[in-house]
Amino acid sequence: MSVSVRAIELNTSPHFKAATSTDAIMLNVVYALIPVCAFAVFTFGLSAFLLILTAPLACVLTEHFFCRIAGKESTVGDYSALITGILLALTLPPSLPLWMAAVGGFVSIALGKTLFGGLGQNPFNPALVGRAFLQAAFPVAITTWSPALWPSVWSTDRFSHVLLPTLSLPFMKAETAAGYIHPLSVDGFSGATPLTMMKFEHVNTSFSSLFFGMTPGSTGETSAFLILLCGAYLMYRKMMDWRIPVGVISSAFLLSALFYALAPDKYPPPFFTLCSGGMMLGAVFMASDMVGSPFTPRGVWIYATLIGAVTVTIRVLGGLPEGIMYAILLGNAMTPLINLYTQPRVYGTHRELRNK
C-alpha cells in the first residue's frame, strides 16, 4: 500500500485547542439572560418587552454602523453588542421612554466600546457607561418606577397596553408621572422601589418579594433568584469567573452586616442589601464582565471586594439609594492599577533566588 498525502498542513504548536471560544461564551451569556428577560416581560408587561427590543437593537446597529465607517468587517457576530444591549435594557426602569433607551444603547457602544477600539479593549463596562449617561442626562425619567404587575394584579392587560411614557416622542419630555400607572390603574403604588423606601422611609420589604422579584425596580433586576440561577449556569459552564460574584456578594454582605449590627433600626439587614436593587444583576452579570475586571488571581478578589464595599457605602452613607453601577465603574477604573500591582510572581524570580 502506498501512502500519498495531498495536503499536509503546516502549523505551529500547540495543535490542540480547548473547546470554548469567545463567540460561544457570548452566546451562552445571551442564553443565560433570556429567562431574566422573560420574567421581566411577565412582571412589567409590554413596555418591558419593547425596552428589551429597543436597547439591544440600538447597540447592534451602532456597532454595525461604526464598523462600516471604519471600513472593517462588522463585529456584531460576536454577540457582545447584543449582551451590552440586553444588560442595558435590564438595568433601566420598565417605563423609560424608548427613545431614551435608544440613546443609551448608542452611548454604550459609541462612547463605551467603539471609541476604545471595540471588543475587549474598553476599560469600562459599556452597558453601565450607557446607563450612567442616561442617569445623569435624564435623572427624573430614570428614577420613575412602575409596579410589579404580579402576583397582586393578574390582569393580562399589561401584555396589550404600554405604560404611558414608553412611547414618548423622541427628545420630548416623558408623559407626566401621574399618567405612569394609568392604563393599568394599580391602587396604592407609591412610585418607590424597595431601596428608596428603605433609604428614605426605613420601610423594609419582605424577603420573598425581594428574592422572587415581586417588587418594582429596574426591568431585569427584581428577581434575585432567577439571576442567581442563570449565573450558576454560566459558572457551571466555566464561562464566568465565579470568584467575582462571590467576592462582591460576600463583601457587601459582611459590610452591611456590620452596619446592621451597629444600628439595626437605621440600616437595612444584610439580606435586604443582597436581594434589593441591582446588587444581584450587577454582581453576577456586570461586575463579572472580564473585559473590565482584573485577570490576576489576587486582583480579582480585590476588585470584587471593592465593588461590594463601595456599593454598600453609597447605599448606607451616600445620597443615592443605589450604588452598584457607580461601584462597578469605579472597579473598572481601578482595574489597570490592580492588575499592575498584583502581577503574579514569575517562576524562578523569588527574592531569595535573585539574591543568589
Next chain:
Amino acid sequence: MSQTSLLFIFIDSFIINNIVLMVFLGICPFLGVSGKLDTAFRMGVAVIFVLLVSSSMTYGLNLLLIKWHAEYLRIISYIVVIAATVQLVEMFIKKSSPGLFRALGIYLPLITTNCCVLGVAMFQTFREYNFAQSMVFSLGSGMGFTLALVIMAGIREQLNLADVPSIAKGTGIALMVAGILSMAFMGFAGLGTL
C-alpha cells in the same frame, strides 16, 4: 456628619467633589502628565506636598491681608507667595534630599502654573476655613488629584495597547475617559449628608 468636621472636609475634597473630576482644577497636568503611571504618581506626590506648604502660607498671608484691609491684593500676593513657595520647596528638596529631588524635581516648576494650587488657596479663603480645616482640605484635594491622575494613567497605559481610533488618540480619548470617570464619581454625591 457636620459639613465643617475635618473628616467630612477630607472626604468631600478627596472623592465627593474631587478637584479634578468635579471642580475642574488642575486639568492641564491631569491631561498632560497622565501618560505614564510612574510619572503621574510622582506628579501627584509633588502636588500634595506643594499644596500643603502653599496653603499654610496663604492661610497666614490671608490673615495679614484682612488685618491690613488689603484684600484687593489677594490674587497678586497669593500667586507671588505660591511661586516663591514652589521655588523654596525646590531648593529645600534639592539640598536635603537629592533622591527625592531627582524624582520630583522636574515637576515642581510646572506646579506653579497649575491652577489647583491657587484654586485650593482661593477656596479655603472663600469658605473661611480655619487652619486645621485648610490643611485637611489641601491634603484631601491633593490626594484627590493624585487619585484621579493615577487612575487616568493606569487606563491610558492600558489604552496604549488598544486599537483606539486615530482621530481619538491623545487628548480626545483622555477627555472621554475623564467624562466617564466623572460620571462614576457622581455616585459619591451626597455622601455623609443623610
Next chain:
Amino acid sequence: MWQFLGSGARKTFSHGVHPPESKELTQAKAIRRLPFAPEFIIPLSQHTGAPSRPIVREGQEVVRGEPIAEAGGFVSVPMHSPVSGVVKKIGLARDVRGGMSPAIFVRQYPGASQEILYGTHVDVDTMTPAEIVKAVQNTGVVGLGGAAFPTHVKLAVPEGKNVDTIIVNGCECEPYLTTDHRVMLERAGDMYEGIRIVKRAMGAERVIIGVEHNKLDAVERLRQCKPANLDVTIEIVEAKYPQGAEKMLAKALLNREVPSGKLPIDVGVAVFNVATLSQIGELLPRKQGLIERVVTVSGPAVQHPGNYLMALGTPLRFVLEQVGFSKTDAQLILGGPMMGTTVGSLDVPVTKGVTGILAFPRGDSRLARDEKVYACIKCGSCVQACPIHLNPSTLGLLARKQEFDTMVESFHLMDCFECGCCSYVCPSNIPLVQHFRVAKSVVRDRKASAS
C-alpha cells in the same frame, strides 16, 4: 489547602492545563518492532549542539551499529548506522521544518540479518565519572524526552556546581504519547541500570522518579523491580500538562525553582527522561551506539496505533505505510499535540528526538485551525494557565504593538518556555506562543547583532 482538597495531595505545580489525554489508544500496546525500511536517512544534526561529522564515504558498506559520524565538538554526539547496508550518498535531505540539511543516506541490504555485531562488554563500576561522560557521548545518546540535548553534557557537572538530586522524568504529560509509559513497564531493568550509572557519574545523593498518576501500573512495576541496592524514591505527581517540563517537575518534587535564566543544575538538580536512562543502561555496558528508539504512532487517522521500536532514520512514509494510514487530507505531528511540530513532507526521517507520530484527519474538532481570531477579551484564562506565571494576555497585546523591549523588561518574555498552555486555553484563538516565539527570536537577533 485547595490543592489538598482538589487533587488528593498529589504533588504538582500551580497552573497548567488538562487537555484530553487520549492515551488509551496505545497505552496497553506492548512495544513492537517496525520492519526495516529499504532506505534510511540519518541527519547529521538530530540533537541540540554542533552537527556530527561523517566518517564514511559514499558507497562504503556499513554494519548495523557501526559509527558513521563522529561528534562535532563537546556538545555533540556520534551517529551509528541503523542498518547493515551501503552508504548511498551524503547530501541534503528534507528536514521537519521544510528546509534541507545534511544527512547520510544508507540503503539496506535486503538480505542482511540486521544483527548488531558491534560492541564489547565494559565494566562500568571501575570507570571514573569523566570516563562515564566520554562513554555516554560515544553511545550517541541524547535526551529522548524530546529536546535531544546531548546527555553527556548534562552529566559533566562543571567545577563549583553540585548535583544532589537526580530526577527521573516519567511524566509523559503530552496527550497521546505512551512511549515512556511502555519503557517503564517493559524496560525498567535497563532504566535502573542507567540510573546507577548516571548517579555515579554525577555523585548525586538522591534519585526521585516522578510518574503521573495516570500511569499507576508503571509505578507498580517500578516498585517491583527496584534493585535492592539502589536508593530510589518513586513519587506520583498529578497528571497535568506540562508536568514533565523539568522546571515544573523540580517545583513539584523538591519545591525548588530554577532561577530565571539559569539551569536546573544551579539548584542542584539534573533531570533525565526514563527512555534516555534506559538507553544508557542498555548501551553503555555493551559499548554500543543509539540506533533505535520507541515511538508512539497514534491519532484518529492511524489504523494500527501502537508503540513501535523503530530504527532511527526510518522515513515517515514507510512508517505510515506500515501502520495503515489512508487519509489524503491530514495533519501530521512529530511529538505531542502540545509541543510537537507539523511536518510538510513524508520524506522526513524518524530522529532521536521524535517521541511520537500523530496523524489527524483534517477538520478534527480538537485541532486548532482556521478558527476566527477575536480580540483579547482579558478573560485571564491564559494568566491562570501559564505554569511560569507570566501574563500572556498583556504579552500578546505588547507583541501586537511590537513592544519587544517592554515584553522583556517588564513581563519576563525570556522566561516563556513555549509550552503552549496559553494558546491552548485562549477563547479568542490568539496564537500567543507563536507571537512569543517571534518576539524572542527578534530579541535574540537584536542582541546578537548588537554584540
Next chain:
Amino acid sequence: MTADVQQAVPPVKVDSGNSLHMVGVMTGVGTICGLLIVVVYQLTLPAIQHNQATIVRESVFEVIPKAQSQAILAVDDSGTLTQLESPEGTLPKLFAGYSHSGELLGVAIEGSGRGYADVIRVLYTYSPEKKAIIGFKVLDCRETPGLGDKIIADAAFQENFKELDVKLNAAGDAPANAVVTVKHGTKALPWQIDAISGATISSKAVGRILNDGARRFVPLIEKNLDMITKAGTK
C-alpha cells in the same frame, strides 16, 4: 557645549549693577501694578458695595411680603442683638422688615446647609404674628439642574412656606414641633415640608436648614421682640 561656542556667548555678569537693575525693574513694574489695582479698586468699590447692598435688600423685600423698610441686626455669641448700617461682618444677621406704618411684618433669617451637590444658602422669614415661616428664597445653590434646583422655583414646594408652623413650646426655648421634610404627597401637619419628588435629598436639606435656624433664632426673636420692633423706627 563646545569651547568656541562658550567663548562666543558672553558670560552673564551677576555684578551689583545688574541686580540693582533687577530690583529697579521689579519695583517699577510692581509700582505700576499696585497703582493700577488701587485705582480700579477705588473706582469699582462704590458700585460693588451698592450691588451687594441691593442684592441683600431686594432679597429681604422678596421674602417679607409688603415690607417697605428694613433693619439689619447682628447676633453675637451671647445672643444679644445690635443694629447695623450695612450688611457687613461675619456675625449671623437678622433682617427685620416693616410696613409703611413701621409695623414689624417679619424677620428674615439666613441659613445654610449641605444639599445634594454642595452648600445651599437660603433666606426665610419668621412672622412673630403668625408664629410661622411665611417666606422663603434660595440664595445660592449648585444642586442638579432639573432636579435639586427645583427648590428655587417649584411652585408646589414654595407653597410649603406660606405658613410653616414653628410656634414655640411652653418654655419658650425651642419650637414646639421640629420642622421635618416628608415624602412627596404625604404632608399632613403644619410643620411638615412636602418634598419634591425626585429631589428628596435637596428638600430634606432645606428642612434641616430651617429647623436648625428656627431652633436658634425663633426663641431669640421672641425674646427681643420689643427691640426689633423699635429698630424699625430709627
Next chain:
Amino acid sequence: MNETKARSDDMNVLLNGLWKENPVFVQVLGMCPTLAITNSVKNALAMGLSVIFVLVMSNALVAMVRKIVPKQVRIATYILIIATFVTMVDYIIKAVSIPLYKALGAFIALIVVNCIILGRAEAFASKNTVWKSILDGFGMGIGFTFALLCLGSVRELLGSGTLLGVNVLGSSFEPWVIFLLPSGGFLTLGAWLLLFGFWRERKMRIKADKEATS
C-alpha cells in the same frame, strides 16, 4: 506693496490664535476654565471677554517692558503683570453683576495661572512689538472665546434647551442634564476634539488621494 504685506502679516498673527493654533482645541491649554464655566453661553462669553482683556493688556505691557526686564526675573514680572489685570477684571465683574461673579466663581482669579496667558507672554510678547503683541493677544483671546462658545452653546442648548437664556428648543424638549454637569463638560470637549480630528483626517486623506491621482 510693503503696506499690504504688513497688513497680511498682522492678519496672520490675528488668525493664528483663532484657528491654526487655537489655544483650546490645538494647544490644549487653559482647560480648567474651558470646562468649568461653559455650562451656559453667558458665562462662556463673560469668561472669554475677561481673558481677552487680560491677554491684550498683559501682552501689551509685557511687550513694552520686554527690553528692560532682566532674564532672571522675567517670569516673576509676567506673573505680576498678569495678576494685576486679573485683579482688575475681578473687581470690574463684581461691579457689573454679583450673580455673574458668583457663577464664574474662583475661575476669574484662576486666569492668573491660565497657561495661555503666561504662555503668550513668554512665547510671543517678550519677543515682539507692542502692536503685534496686542494683535496676538486679541487673536488668542478670540480663539479662546470661540472655543468657550463652542462648548457653551452645545452644553446650554442640550442641557437646558436654551441659548443665552432664550428658549430655543421648545417647552416640551427634554433637557439632557448631563451636559450641565462636570462629566458633560469633559464629554463635550472630547466630542469637539474628535470632530476636529475627523475633519483633519479627512482633509489629509483627500489631499493624499489628490497627490496619488496627480
